[in-house]
Amino acid sequence: xxxxxxxxxxxxxxxxxxxxxxxxxxxxxxxxxxxxxxxxxxxxxxxxxxxxxxxxxxxxxxxxxxxxxxxxxxxxxxxxxxxxxxxxxxxxxxxxxxxxxxxxxxxxxxxxxxxxxxxxxxxxxxxxxxxxxxxxxxxxxxxxxxxxxxxxxxxxxxxxxxxxxxxxxxxxxxxxxxxxxxxxxxxxxxxxxxxxxxxxxxxxxxxxxxxxxxxxxxxxxxxxxxxxxxxxxxxxxxxxxxxxxxxxxxxxxxxxxxxxxxxxxxxxxxxxxxxxxxxxxxxxxxxxxxxxxxxxxxxxxxxxxxxxxxxxxxxxxxxxxxxxxxxxxxxxxxxxxxxxxxxxxxxxxxxxxxxxxxxxxxxxxxxxxxxxxxxxxxxxxxxxxxxxxxxxxxxxxxxxxxxxxxxxxxxxxxxxxxxxxxxxxxxxxxxx
Numbered sequence: 418x419x420x421x422x423x424x425x426x427x428x429x430x431x432x433x434x435x436x437x438x439x440x441x442x443x444x445x446x447x448x449x450x451x452x453x454x455x456x457x458x459x460x461x462x463x464x465x466x467x468x469x470x471x472x473x474x475x476x477x478x479x480x481x482x483x484x485x486x487x488x489x490x491x492x493x494x495x496x497x498x499x500x501x502x503x504x505x506x507x508x509x510x511x512x513x514x515x516x517x518x519x520x521x522x523x524x525x526x527x528x529x530x531x532x533x534x535x536x537x538x539x540x541x542x543x544x545x546x547x548x549x550x551x552x553x554x555x556x557x558x559x560x561x562x563x564x565x566x567x568x569x570x571x572x573x574x575x576x577x578x579x580x581x582x583x584x585x586x587x588x589x590x591x592x593x594x595x596x597x598x599x600x601x602x603x604x605x606x607x608x609x610x611x612x613x614x615x616x617x618x619x620x621x622x623x624x625x626x627x628x629x630x631x632x633x634x635x636x637x638x639x640x641x642x643x644x645x646x647x648x649x650x651x652x653x654x655x656x657x658x659x660x661x662x663x664x665x666x667x668x669x670x671x672x673x674x675x676x677x678x679x680x681x682x683x684x685x686x687x688x689x690x691x692x693x694x695x696x697x698x699x700x701x702x703x704x705x706x707x708x709x710x711x712x713x714x715x716x717x718x719x720x721x722x723x724x725x726x727x728x729x730x731x732x733x734x735x736x737x738x739x740x741x742x743x744x745x746x747x748x749x750x751x752x753x754x755x756x757x758x759x760x761x762x763x764x765x766x767x768x769x770x771x772x773x774x775x776x777x778x779x780x781x782x783x784x785x786x787x788x789x790x791x792x793x794x795x796x797x798x799x800x801x802x803x804x805x806x807x808x809x810x811x812x813x814x815x816x817x818x819x820x821x822x823x824x825x826x827x828x829x830x831x832x833x834x835x836x837x838x839x840x841x842x843x844x845x846x847x848x849x
Contacts, residue, residue: 442477443473445515446476449515449539450472453467468536480518491524498574499513500637501680502683513572513574515575516578520582523535523540523585540579543579548603551576551602551606573607574642577645580649592657592834596657600649600662604646615636615643619633621633637679640670647737650663655838656835658830660831668704669703669704670703672733676729700730723772731799738758739802755810759807762806808845809841812824822844824837
């Protein structure tokens with residue numbers, strides 16, 4: 418959550434002036450009212466239908482500017498699937514504009530000092546509204562020679578943002594709905610788009626014009642949607658024992674760019690960053706890197722592309738190992754043993770220790786920004802996931818020997834609260 422100081426530091430970089438935006442905001446409000454009417458009638462509760470007057474007072478141009486800026490200073494750093502430098506509110510679909518608007522509102526309203534609030538049912542109605550659009554997307558597999566763009570990609574971007582936003586509210590009933598209904602639907606739709614197998618048509622290099630840079634950004638968004646869907650799936654498995662909807666072996670797409678490259682503001686800055694990042698060998702796909710970790714001999718100290726891995730890449734890989742461990746201990750993955758997964762985790766740790774000094778930010782006299790603080794959380798999170806994985810594997814080994822404490826976290830029954838995970842972390846012996 419963003420604090421008071423962060424709110425007042427927003428630079429209002431998004432100042433939409435398109436004359437059609439007020440009408441688009443009203444149209445979104447009207448569509449939400451209709452969606453709420455449908456939801457409430459189905460539930461037999463007409464009193465919860467959203468009010469258009471109340472929504473029109475919320476969906477203003479002033480709030481749009483504030484909330485978009487807040488989104489790119491907060492939730493965007495956890496779910497970076499929208500390309501901030503080329504995002505234009507005037508051309509965004511209703512789905513994506515709504516998701517960004519609401520995410521920014523959730524991170525802003527508690528600190529804005531104004532008498533402004535979200536109607537209690539608004540987020541759930543917006544969730545229903547957007548996921549209806551996801552269901553209605555074409556399920557035909559698209560050509561992998563061209564990136565998914567426009568309405569289709571913006572709809573799944575919006576769904577990813579709403580999924581994470583809703584999960585963060587902490588309501589067990591909402592979590593269950595996301596876990597059982599929404600997330601499987603989203604994974605299935607993204608799979609049908611071919612994004613889990615999407616490869617760049619060309620590697621990022623020094624580009625000569627803005628048009629080419631934008632084309633590369635469109636491809637990158639496709640890859641990020643696939644990768645952060647995989648991360649969301651891993652999060653649900655690690656924290657709530659949700660059975661994985663996809664595995665690392667399905668992730669035959671490219672790795673995403675580094676955050677530094679993705680966030681470059683223009684083609685000139687992009688060229689400058691590319692020039693510093695193209696010295697190492699190209700990375701294989703996510704699946705091939707994971708297979709290398711599983712198969713790499715323990716005596717191997719270096720692999721050709723290890724210095725090309727970023728913090729986000731290593732985070733994806735350790736989530737993949739945790740997901741494999743869940744499947745193995747649940748009897749869903751007969752061809753990979755617990756020992757093989759532990760071997761892969763140790764290989765991951767070797768790479769992590771060799772790469773970390775090169776990816777940690779240099780010390781400066783200036784205090785880190787909110788964005789830097791959020792990004793700095795990735796290494797800590799990755800290390801915690803490695804500890805959790807190794808501890809899990811050790812406890813399972815002791816259990817198989819007939820010794821050690823039994824933990825509810827290690828069964829395969831999904832849950833909608835963090836109690837079993839917290840119990841396991843509290844009582845398991847930490848690794849040094």
